[in-house]
Amino acid sequence: MKILGLTGSIGMGKSTVAAMFRAEGVPVFDADAEVHRLQGPGSPLLPEIEALHPGTTHPDRGVDRAALRKAVWGNDEALGRLEHILYPALHKVRRRFLLRHRARPLVVLDIPLLFEKGGWRKVDAIAVVSAPAWVQRRRVLARPGMTAGQLGHILSLQTPDAEKRRRADFIIDTGGTLTVTRAQVRRVIACLSRSGGR
Numbered sequence: 457m458k459i460l461g462l463t464g465s466i467g468m469g470k471s472t473v474a475a476m477f478r479a480e481g482v483p484v485f486d487a488d489a490e491v492h493r494l495q496g497p498g499s500p501l502l503p504e505i506e507a508l509h510p511g512t513t514h515p516d517r518g519v520d521r522a523a524l525r526k527a528v529w530g531n532d533e534a535l536g537r538l539e540h541i542l543y544p545a546l547h548k549v550r551r552r553f554l555l556r557h558r559a560r561p562l563v564v565l566d567i568p569l570l571f572e573k574g575g576w577r578k579v580d581a582i583a584v585v586s587a588p589a590w591v592q593r594r595r596v597l598a599r600p601g602m603t604a605g606q607l608g609h610i611l612s613l614q615t616p617d618a619e620k621r622r623r624a625d626f627i628i629d630t631g632g633t634l635t636v637t638r639a640q641v642r643r644v645i646a647c648l649s650r651s652g653g654r
């Protein structure tokens with residue numbers, strides 16, 4: 457089985473590209489969705505998160521993301537402690553995903569922080585989803601509640617796009633049409649099905 461790590465900075469179109477891999481029949485592990493589940497109703501992690509940041513969880517509704525965002529954005533130590541609660545559980549579900557699909561020729565790990573958190577070491581190849589900075593900025597600022605200040609802060613926490621591109625085995629460009637992007641996704645799949653990755 458070959459493991460492709462899929463990553464990209466905020467608003468680069470990673471979720472859209474991950475959906476394209478899925479549509480081509482490739483199993484995709486969605487780290488962000490798993491984090492949402494681990495913060496959702498009934499998660500055994502809720503008491504720990506509540507103890508760390510009182511008032512950010514509700515037993516029936518799970519984590520209040522707006523409240524948790526306020527508690528951790530701009531406070532690196534608080535964010536680090538939150539990650540410390542979430543990541544061991546996240547790694548466990550990722551291991552289970554890989555086991556479940558071990559007979560498949562190719563799987564994708566969609567991990568927004570693949571470079572930042574060391575996940576790049578455990579994949580066979582890396583695909584970076586990228587678009588010009590102005591396209592990224594336009595997409596992100598169109599989201600309700602997002603400000604230029606918040607975008608600047610999030611970008612400061614992430615490995616710069618230029619460095620991601622430099623370290624990529626494949627760059628998937630999302631600055632054009634969805635059809636052009638889909639063709640690139642198909643090329644990556646064909647390439648990894650043919651060769652030994654990197």
Ligand SMILES: CC(C)(COP(=O)(O)OP(=O)(O)OC[C@H]1O[C@@H](n2cnc3c(N)ncnc32)[C@H](O)[C@@H]1O)[C@@H](O)C(=O)NCCC(=O)NCCS
Binds near residue numbers: 488521528
């Ligand atoms: C702080 C939280 C509650 C804010 O949630 P919210 O829905 O407002 O934002 P969202 O999760 O969509 O993140 C917005 C952007 O910030 C980036 N981001 C999220 N967490 C981190 C982090 N720990 N370090 C750097 N960037 C981050 C995301 O990749 C995305 O580009 C949430 O991001 C969180 O719980 N983060 C810690 C877990 C984590 O590291 N998740 C990353 C995805 S695996």
Ligand SMILES: Nc1ncnc2c1ncn2[C@@H]1O[C@H](COP(=O)(O)OP(=O)(O)OP(=O)(O)O)[C@@H](O)[C@H]1O
Binds near residue numbers: 464468635637
């Ligand atoms: N060629 C393209 N490829 C991918 N997305 C595109 C393309 N053209 C336009 N878009 C649009 O750009 C937006 C990208 O958002 P998406 O949620 O996929 O980004 P993301 O990188 O997952 O964001 P985040 O990291 O913030 O979660 C979507 O609304 C998508 O429809």
